[in-house]
Amino acid sequence: MALGHEASSFDVALKRNQKRVVSKGLEDSPIYSALCAYLKHRQRSFYGAYGLLLEELSRFKPMDSHNWPNNAKALANTIKREAGAYRQMGIDIHFDEVRRAEGYFIKIWQEEVSAARA
Numbered sequence: 001m002a003l004g005h006e007a008s009s010f011d012v013a014l015k016r017n018q019k020r021v022v023s024k025g026l027e028d029s030p031i032y033s034a035l036c037a038y039l040k041h042r043q044r045s046f047y048g049a050y051g052l053l054l055e056e057l058s059r060f061k062p063m064d065s066h067n068w069p070n071n072a073k074a075l076a077n078t079i080k081r082e083a084g085a086y087r088q089m090g091i092d093i094h095f096d097e098v099r100r101a102e103g104y105f106i107k108i109w110q111e112e113v114s115a116a117r118a
Contacts, residue, residue, distance in 0.1 A: 018088065019088060019089065023089060025085060026082070026085055026086075026089065028067075029067075029078075029082060030061065030062050030065030030067055030068050031057065031068075031069070031075065031078050031079065031082065032082065032085075032086065032089075033060075033062050034057040034058075034060040034061050034062065034065075035057060035060075035086075035091065035108070036091075037060040038056055038057055038059075038060050039091065039108070039109075039110045041060070042056075044109055044110040044112075045107075045108065045109040045110070046106070046107070046108045046109075047105065047106075047107045047108075048102075048105060048106070049072070049100070049102040049103040049104065049105055049106075050072035050073070050075050050076045050079075050103055050104060050106060051072040051102065051103055052102070053072075053075065053106060053108075054069065054071070054072050054075045057075075072103060076104065076106075079093065079106065080095070090110055090111040091108060091109075091110050091111075092108070092109050092110075092111065093106065093107070093108050094106070094107040094108075
């Protein structure tokens with residue numbers, strides 16, 4: 001016990017603050033907001049090609065999104081760049097390394113949010 005607090009309370013506060021900072025950084029990402037809306041609407045997961053994901057996310061595209069990717073490659077680059085932040089927000093991503101006829105595939109799923117993590 002230090003300064004009247006349990007040792008674990010510091011870890012909890014640190015993680016909460018880190019998540020808040022990451023969330024603030026993602027506020028300007030139109031892909032992140034569309035992805036959150038998509039996952040909420042679609043059973044918390046997606047598996048398929050980037051082109052299909054771009055189509056699906058376009059339905060949830062924010063109205064004022066001036067940074068929206070024009071094609072599947074641009075979407076892939078954005079998601080790869082932001083993947084670490086997504087993971088900290090409870091969205092896991094797996095990038096398939098094998099190219100298929102439809103292109104590269106991606107698997108995205110959202111962890112269940114528990115009261116202890118919120």
